[in-house]
Amino acid sequence: METGRQEFTRRATIKGAGLFGAAAVLGATGAGATSPIPFGSMNTWSEIAQKVIQTPFVDTHEHLLEEKSRLSGKNSRIQANDWSFLLSHYLDSDLFCAGMTEEEMKQFRSAETDPIAKWKILEPYWPAVRNTGYGQAVAIAFQQLYDVEELSAETVGKIQSAYEQLIRPGFYEKVLVETANLDSCQVNSLEGSAFQESDQPLLLMQDISFLGMHVGPDIGGLSGPAGIEVKDLADWHKVIDWWFDKYAKYAVAVKSQAAYGRDIDYADVPAEQAEPIFKRVLNGEKLSREESKPMEDHLFWYAVRKATACNLPVKLHTGYYAGHGGRMPMSRLMKNPDSAIELCRTAPETTFVFMHICYPFYEEMISIAKHYPNAHIDMCWAWIISPSASTNFLKSYLVAAPANKVLTFGGDYIPVEPVVGHAAIARTGVICALGQLCDEGWLDRKRALDLVEPIMCGNARKIFHLDEKRRNLEKAPWKA
Ligand SMILES: [Zn+2]
Numbered sequence: 050m051e052t053g054r055q056e057f058t059r060r061a062t063i064k065g066a067g068l069f070g071a072a073a074v075l076g077a078t079g080a081g082a083t084s085p086i087p088f089g090s091m092n093t094w095s096e097i098a099q100k101v102i103q104t105p106f107v108d109t110h111e112h113l114l115e116e117k118s119r120l121s122g123k124n125s126r127i128q129a130n131d132w133s134f135l136l137s138h139y140l141d142s143d144l145f146c147a148g149m150t151e152e153e154m155k156q157f158r159s160a161e162t163d164p165i166a167k168w169k170i171l172e173p174y175w176p177a178v179r180n181t182g183y184g185q186a187v188a189i190a191f192q193q194l195y196d197v198e199e200l201s202a203e204t205v206g207k208i209q210s211a212y213e214q215l216i217r218p219g220f221y222e223k224v225l226v227e228t229a230n231l232d233s234c235q236v237n238s239l240e241g242s243a244f245q246e247s248d249q250p251l252l253l254m255q256d257i258s259f260l261g262m263h264v265g266p267d268i269g270g271l272s273g274p275a276g277i278e279v280k281d282l283a284d285w286h287k288v289i290d291w292w293f294d295k296y297a298k299y300a301v302a303v304k305s306q307a308a309y310g311r312d313i314d315y316a317d318v319p320a321e322q323a324e325p326i327f328k329r330v331l332n333g334e335k336l337s338r339e340e341s342k343p344m345e346d347h348l349f350w351y352a353v354r355k356a357t358a359c360n361l362p363v364k365l366h367t368g369y370y371a372g373h374g375g376r377m378p379m380s381r382l383m384k385n386p387d388s389a390i391e392l393c394r395t396a397p398e399t400t401f402v403f404m405h406i407c408y409p410f411y412e413e414m415i416s417i418a419k420h421y422p423n424a425h426i427d428m429c430w431a432w433i434i435s436p437s438a439s440t441n442f443l444k445s446y447l448v449a450a451p452a453n454k455v456l457t458f459g460g461d462y463i464p465v466e467p468v469v470g471h472a473a474i475a476r477t478g479v480i481c482a483l484g485q486l487c488d489e490g491w492l493d494r495k496r497a498l499d500l501v502e503p504i505m506c507g508n509a510r511k512i513f514h515l516d517e518k519r520r521n522l523e524k525a526p527w528k529a
Pocket of ligand 1: 110237
């Protein structure tokens with residue numbers, strides 16, 4: 050292990066790398082030229098930082114709109130096509146919880162309000178949310194994309210004109226690849242139905258959203274494109290088959306966020322038991338969650354088995370809920386880890402990817418990845434929910450569970466701009482986790498450096514078969 054205590058030129062390292070936050074990271078170790086450093090050293094931190102900065106992330110989860118939707122500005126998700134859009138997902142939730150009123154939020158979001166005047170509405174609350182992960186992601190985007198050090202009355206005009214300037218054909222590439230240093234993104238599209246035929250299929254790789262296959266289910270939305278009239282459960286199975294037959298070779302995974310309405314406790318219910326419930330849904334009956342559970346459970350497994358047969362990993366939302374003030378029963382979230390175990394045991398051949406580290410119950414998820422070969426943990430969204438908890442998660446994970454089953458970045462954004470901030474926060478966190486493990490003596494310099502590539506991109510390439518998907522997408526019929 051290194052014990053060197055050389056002072057290194059922090060500024061030069063950071064400037065060359067162009068990473069916001071690394072200065073803070075390297076300064077925050079408390080290890081100066083004269084302070085004793087137990088195991089790691091400033092050289093170790095600096096080498097880790099360099100490598101993390103240079104290594105591209107495979108971004109395993111986004112909700113990005115298609116670039117053409119952003120260029121047109123016409124999409125229901127874009128309330129006002131101005132700089133306030135960067136705050137609409139997720140920082141608005143922190144603003145509400147900091148005390149912003151409904152009326153103020155309405156004004157702030159409105160396309161009718163002058164973009165410059167929006168600062169006055171935000172100003173009283175900005176100091177309270179500036180340091181949360183959501184706030185930092187936006188502030189870093191202002192710095193890296195608009196060259197504005199801090200949002201204020203003086204800079205809001207520059208931010209607005211830079212916002213407009215940036216949105217030109219090709220800007221997704223500029224933001225995601227050139228600035229955020231991402232290899233590719235995996236999008237759970239909110240625009241299409243179950244699969245989005247992206248105009249940029251190699252940059253915006255896609256999940257099949259199977260939410261509507263098992264929750265609801267979304268009979269109208271999903272049977273239409275398939276051209277199948279649904280008269281019974283067997284017809285619905287055919288609809289699900291159609292989506293997989295058409296898109297499985299182009300999709301990277303399947304994804305469901307059903308955990309926003311229920312636990313992930315899916316019993317393996319046979320078709321005969323689901324059929325009468327499905328019939329009632331077809332007849333337009335409004336069923337309670339309890340009544341429809343056996344049908345949802347059956348359909349979940351039908352789709353999951355289909356995904357498994359197609360070699361597609363199954364991504365499931367776990368833990369914390371986006372939004373504010375709604376129902377977030379902690380007792381239900383708490384059950385997610387236990388239910389995740391049942392899933393892993395029921396289908397050992399299925400690759401499960403548990404998203405968002407099940408925040409705040411992340412130690413439980415580490416124990417699951419340690420115990421079940423098919424359990425993978427994805428840190429998507431987690432860095433901006435809690436940067437410090439996420440650093441602790443990664444530190445704890447890397448010396449407890451196999452390193453080939455952790456995925457360390459997914460921006461989880463609808464607007465593309467804050468992905469830049471989220472990626473910078475994630476890089477800061479990866480540097481902190483590895484640097485601290487060296488300082489504490491759990492890793493040495495070489496083993497820490499060896500972990501960078503797999504956890505930032507290599508694991509994702511293997512788990513989601515990205516080389517094969519790229520080859521298939523090159524030949525996708527909708528590819529320009
Ligand atoms: Zn998401």
